[in-house]
Structures are given as structure tokens and as C-alpha cells.
Amino acid sequence: MNNKVLDMVTELIKNKRLPHAILLHSGSPADRDELALYIASSFICTDTLPCGICKNCMKLKNGSHPDVIIFDPVEKKEKTFKVDIVREIRADSHILPNEAVCKVYILKNVDKMNVSAQNAFLKTLEEPPAHTRFILLCESRAALLETIMSRVTPFNLGAGDYTLTNEYALKADELANELACALAEVTELHFMQLTSAFEKDKDLFPLTLTSLQLIFRDAVAVSTGSKLTLSRHEDTAKLLASKLSLKTLINLVDNTEHLFDCLNKNANKNLLTTRFCSVLRNTAYGG
Ligand SMILES: [Zn+2]
Incomplete structure (x- = not known):
């Protein structure tokens, strides 16, 4: 389970x-x-x-x-x-x-x-x-x-069940946290720099996406007054909730979910990471 x-x-x-x-x-x-x-x-x-x-x-x-x-x-x-x-x-x-x-x-x-x-x-x-x-x-x-x-x-039930016991998962979780902060602070250049990590290491992408989605979910929870947070980054979730509208946060959850679907269907990871960047930036900054 x-x-x-x-x-x-x-x-x-x-x-x-x-x-x-x-x-x-x-x-x-x-x-x-x-x-x-x-x-x-x-x-x-x-x-x-x-x-x-x-x-x-x-x-x-x-x-x-x-x-x-x-x-x-x-x-x-x-x-x-x-x-x-x-x-x-x-x-x-x-x-x-x-x-x-x-x-x-x-x-x-x-x-x-x-x-x-x-x-x-x-x-x-x-x-x-x-x-x-x-x-x-x-x-x-x-x-x-x-x-x-x-x-x-x-x-x-298929994705997102991992425990942060190994170094690699922690690395992905930290990257997810930095990406979420960059989105909240509207530091686009920093966001782009962070995503270059996926070019060097493609396997990092699914794990980071999992952590990032959890942070977005938490931001939605914070935004709707729920105390239910599941990621290790409650402060980031609070930051996102204070900077972005609830609608934008829900869109971020949906869009990461959609990227998971593509991953599960074995879509090209290079194209997916590119799409990840544009989709998230557009959703957060409305561009
Ligand atoms: Zn009963």
C-alpha cells in the first residue's frame, strides 16, 4: 500500500x-x-x-x-x-x-x-x-x-511512495524545494538555472517532480486553511500560499500530475523537462 x-x-x-x-x-x-x-x-x-x-x-x-x-x-x-x-x-x-x-x-x-x-x-x-x-x-x-x-x-497510488532514506532522494527533495522557492519569489533566472540539473542527470527528474508536487499540494492545503501538510517543506508551502493564488496553486498540482502521466507513458524525458520548465513558469507567472 x-x-x-x-x-x-x-x-x-x-x-x-x-x-x-x-x-x-x-x-x-x-x-x-x-x-x-x-x-x-x-x-x-x-x-x-x-x-x-x-x-x-x-x-x-x-x-x-x-x-x-x-x-x-x-x-x-x-x-x-x-x-x-x-x-x-x-x-x-x-x-x-x-x-x-x-x-x-x-x-x-x-x-x-x-x-x-x-x-x-x-x-x-x-x-x-x-x-x-x-x-x-x-x-x-x-x-x-x-x-x-x-x-x-x-x-x-503508483507514484510518490518513496522514503527519503537515500542521498539521491534527498538531493531531489532539496532541488524541488529550491524550485518551489524560485517560483514563489518569481526569480525566473534562478529557476532556469536550477532546472539545468535535469540535463546532467535525467533520473533526477521523476523524484524531483514527486517532491515538488507534494509541496504544491501542501501550498493548496495551507491556502485552504488545512493543517494537513505532507512534504518536508512546510515553510516553502506557506511561502507559495502567500505569493500565489489558490487557482494558480491548483493548476500547479494539476500540471505536475499531467507530467507524471507523460512520464508513466514513457514520453521522451528531454522533451518533458523542457515542457516542465515552460509549463511551471507559465502557470506561476501567467506568461
Ligand atoms: Zn465502524
Whole structure:
């Protein structure tokens, strides 16, 4: 299990800030399933954190909770996540929960939805009944429409789970911190100089990107008044939050996420580092 993501989710649960529509992507199917069930129990448990022993938790464990609906097209031997199923879910979501305070839909392999199925689902995501929660699971978020992505909070189970035990990871983490400071202080030349490190050492890029994204996430958290910070650079996150608008910070998180997608698809690292520079500078300085 990706511990960083698990910690992040647990903190959100504790602070009662868990979003109503969540996307768990990348990582292994077993990890996605496990985290989805953990999140689902937190939604229906009578305690704040899933207790594992209340009636709701027990029924979920036994797979018999009437308010937790799990659908997986692969299990049903379907090639796609059909639009008819999406319509059924939509209709069902308007019916009130039976026992729990809310109804939870765990939808697996949502990347098997074609465009029309996604568009049908978008309507539900745009106006979800107050008592519904959605946990979407998939291997790759690349197949999902931008409009869907803008309605869900994504958690990447595949990237970002490293511990800063070795020198190399620390080096990347420090570089990420300096890059973030340069962005906050609008010292473009310094920013460009820092990125030249990627030309000398291409493997440094993914690790730095991971750390940098965590700092951006923290800045968003600070900006929205949350005490939930996960990087080692809380001061930098505070600096970013004081200098850049919330919208810009969210864009920075999204753009680093997108660069991860490209990395996962084995795009050319040289081109990616160049794009990284222009995308981040443009986002931060509005150029
Ligand atoms: Zn419970």
C-alpha cells in the first residue's frame, strides 16, 4: 500500500475533509480495492475513523452493506463500462440510503467507460444527490475526460511512495524545494538555472517532480486553511500560499500530475523537462 496516500486520506478523514468524489488510480488493483474499502467504511462508520466493529463496518466487510454499491465491468466479463450501467447508477443514486448516513458507489475500471458513458456519468458528478459518495478506480487516468477529472479528487497510488532514506532522494527533495522557492519569489533566472540539473542527470527528474508536487499540494492545503501538510517543506508551502493564488496553486498540482502521466507513458524525458520548465513558469507567472 502507498503509505503516503494512506496517510493523506487518513488525515482528510480525521479533519472531515474527504471529498465526495474520489479517483484512485495507478498502483495495483489490490491496493486500489483496499483503499476504496477503507474510504467507504469511513463514509458509513458511526465513528470518525473506520472502527471495523460497528454494524456498518461489519456489513461492509462481509460484502453485505446495502448502501455500498460495488460495480466492476471486468468481473461481469464486460469489455467496457456500459452507458446503461451508468444510467442505472444515476437513477439509483437518487434513492435514499437504507441504513448508513450516505450511499457509497465503488466503481472499478472506470477507464473502460467510452466517451458517451463518461458524459452520462458527468451529469451525476455535476449534480450529485447530497447523500451520495463516489469512489472511482482505474489503472490509468489518461482515458478519462478532462471534465470528469475536474470533478474528482485524484489520488495516485503508483507514484510518490518513496522514503527519503537515500542521498539521491534527498538531493531531489532539496532541488524541488529550491524550485518551489524560485517560483514563489518569481526569480525566473534562478529557476532556469536550477532546472539545468535535469540535463546532467535525467533520473533526477521523476523524484524531483514527486517532491515538488507534494509541496504544491501542501501550498493548496495551507491556502485552504488545512493543517494537513505532507512534504518536508512546510515553510516553502506557506511561502507559495502567500505569493500565489489558490487557482494558480491548483493548476500547479494539476500540471505536475499531467507530467507524471507523460512520464508513466514513457514520453521522451528531454522533451518533458523542457515542457516542465515552460509549463511551471507559465502557470506561476501567467506568461
Ligand atoms: Zn465502524
